[in-house]
Amino acid sequence: MFEKLKHSPIGKTTIANINNCIETGLIDFTPDYQRFGRLWDKSKKQLFIDSIINSYDVPKFYFHYLSSYAYDLNNSNCLLAIIDGKQRLEAINDFINNRFSLASDFVYIGNSNIVLNNKYFRDIYCCYPEIMNKFLDYILDVVFIDTDEKFRIEELFLRLNEGIPLNNAERRNAIGGELVHWINFFISTDPFFTEKISFKNKRLEHFDLLTKLILLQCQGIASFSKRNLNTLIKSNKDYISPLIEMCLSKLQRNVSLMNRCFEDNDLLLRSKSMVPLYYLFFFFRENVSREDIQSQIEFLREFDRLRKENVAIKDPNLINKEFVEFDRLTQQGAHQKTSLEKRLKMLNAYYELFRTDNFNILSECGIIRKNSLEDV
Incomplete structure (x- = not known):
């Protein structure tokens, strides 16, 4: 079910009514799909309030109306969940609240003769209550969505905020x-994702990576096809x-080992x-120790450096074709x-x-030669 309600279930959608819902805890600000909220700085907040006081139109607000149809999605016991308009x-x-x-x-x-710059709500209300009452009575354009389909809410949220549909990781989530x-x-809690990884998590990149690591832990070398990853998620819904519990336990131990070896924001x-490949490189063998991983990481740093040097080589006779192929496959x-x-x-x-x-000998001689593995 997916329905856009024409009338507000909380009466008039004035600022006063909406703020009362906030103060009484009727609005969930952190539903699962509210994950890309960007906190406004003071200047953005001031400009938005300026628009309201001066009677400019402001964008619509979208709420998820948590009716009986949406009980399974209501983890907060709130009447509403904000979809778009959080900031x-x-x-x-x-x-x-005079913040x-x-x-x-x-x-x-x-009235340009009324000076309100640098004034707080309480100050304006004390001196010019009619202005603040007009502010509180400002009618907001609000849309209420009644649905029990989380996917539809996710889709709506991203379309409103990004103008693009969900990617595969977001659909799995x-x-x-x-x-x-x-x-x-x-x-959200393990240091490997909160401290060690150095790529952003704007659109569930960390979720996508861990799903792939779980697949590798369970199946060994496997294709990260949409079918394989979707099956993993759906079959354990x-x-x-x-079997998966056992794999997750092993994965936790392995990630704990990596946490002790990688640097924060490791390049x-x-x-x-690259991370799934490193995971296989570390753990696709027996009796892996911390010392083993430290040695492998030392090697990977040198390997990474030499690949970069290889890219800069202009003479085709000096280029390491294996590095070129490695980069192509990556x-x-x-x-x-x-x-x-x-x-x-x-x-x-x-x-x-x-x-x-x-390897060190080749590095000193210029590992960026053709067929370097065959030369040794």
């Missing part, structure tokens, strides 16, 4: 269920199977497509099983050279 609601509530004043250059269009809950809890972890089809297999094979081969000092 504007916060600005209204903050102004009424910021009007801007220093504020001009009241209704919208499926919900036990494994999704486990993934979201892990990425109602409950997490014992090796700047690319989402950029094209990195989600495919064959790409993971080929890159992992290259890493393992060069790591053996690294362990026997041949």
Whole structure:
């Protein structure tokens, strides 16, 4: 069910009514789909309040009306959940609660002789109650959505905020269920995702990465196809199977090992497509220790440096073609099983050279030669 209600379930949609809902806890500001909220600075809040006091139109507010149809989505026991307009609601509530004043250059269009710049709500209400009463009676354009389909709310939220549809990770997150809950809890609390990884999580990149690591832990080298990842999430929606529980336990131990070896905001972890490969490189072997991973990370830093040097080489006779192929596989089809297999094979081969000092010899001579693995 998905219905746009024409009439407000809370009566008039004035600022006073909406703010009363905020103060009495009837509005959920942090539903699952409210994850891209950007906090406004004071100047943005002041400009928005300026628009209302001076009777300019402001954008619509979208609320999820948590009726009986949406009980499964109501984790807060609130009447409403904000879909779009969170920062504007916060600005209204903050102004009424005297958390910021009007801007220093504020001009009241209704009467330029009335000076309101730098004044707080309480000051204006004391001296000019009619102006603040008009502010409180300002009619907001509000849309209420009544639905029990989380996917539709997710879709609406992103379309309103980004103008683009959901990506695959966001669609999997919208499926919900036990494994999704486990993934979201892990990425929000584990240092690997909160401290070590150096790429942003604007559109569930961390969720996507952990889903792929779980797939690798459970199946070994596998394709990150839409079908494989969706099946993993959907088959563990109602409950997490014992097999997956065991895989998650192993994954937690492995990630804990990596946490002790990687630096904060580690440059090796700047690319989402590389992390699954590193995970296989570390743990696709028996009896892995912290010392093993530290040695492998030392190798990866040197390997990463030499690949960058290889890109800068102009003479085609000096270019390491294996590095070129490694980079191509990383950029094209990195989600495919064959790409993971080929890159992992290259890493393992060069790591053996690294362990026997041949890698260092090649590095000193210029590992950026053709067929360097065959030369040793």
